[in-house]
Amino acid sequence: MKALRRGFTLLELLVAISILAMVSALIYSAFAGMQRSKQGLERIQERYREGRIALHRITRELQSAYLSAHVPNDPTLIVQSTAFIGKRGTPADRVDFNAFANLRKDRDAHESDQAEISYFGSPNPDGSGRIDLVRLHVGRAV
Structure with a gap:
């Protein structure tokens, strides 16, 4: 009687690890892009906040002229x-x-x-x- 061969071959493991590496790289690049977008939006939002504060101050001072x-x-x-x-x-x-x-x-x-x-x-x-x-x-x- 022939013994059953259980487990994966070396080729199957290499293919699975390669697929896992590609998927991980795609997920990482997506998250890195989202992080850059978030930082850019935060800079823009901070600039708008500074503009609102400046306009509020100018308005208050002109009203008290x-x-x-x-x-x-x-x-x-x-x-x-x-x-x-x-x-x-x-x-x-x-x-x-x-x-x-x-x-x-x-x-x-x-x-x-x-x-x-x-x-x-x-x-x-x-x-x-x-x-x-x-x-x-x-x-x-x-």
């Missing part, structure tokens, strides 16, 4: 005049205004809530040709 029509009897007492000035310019327009938007960072700071704020465009220093939005803020002492 003011012009004072107060003129003291003695012209020598004029300490600070207020303004809301918009200028066309290159590379971007500019707006300068006074606002009640100064946030004091120190509890006992001798500052008022008034501030001189400017927004303007400036060429990006890295030479990419992009224009950066620049904010200039000067708080006023009491």
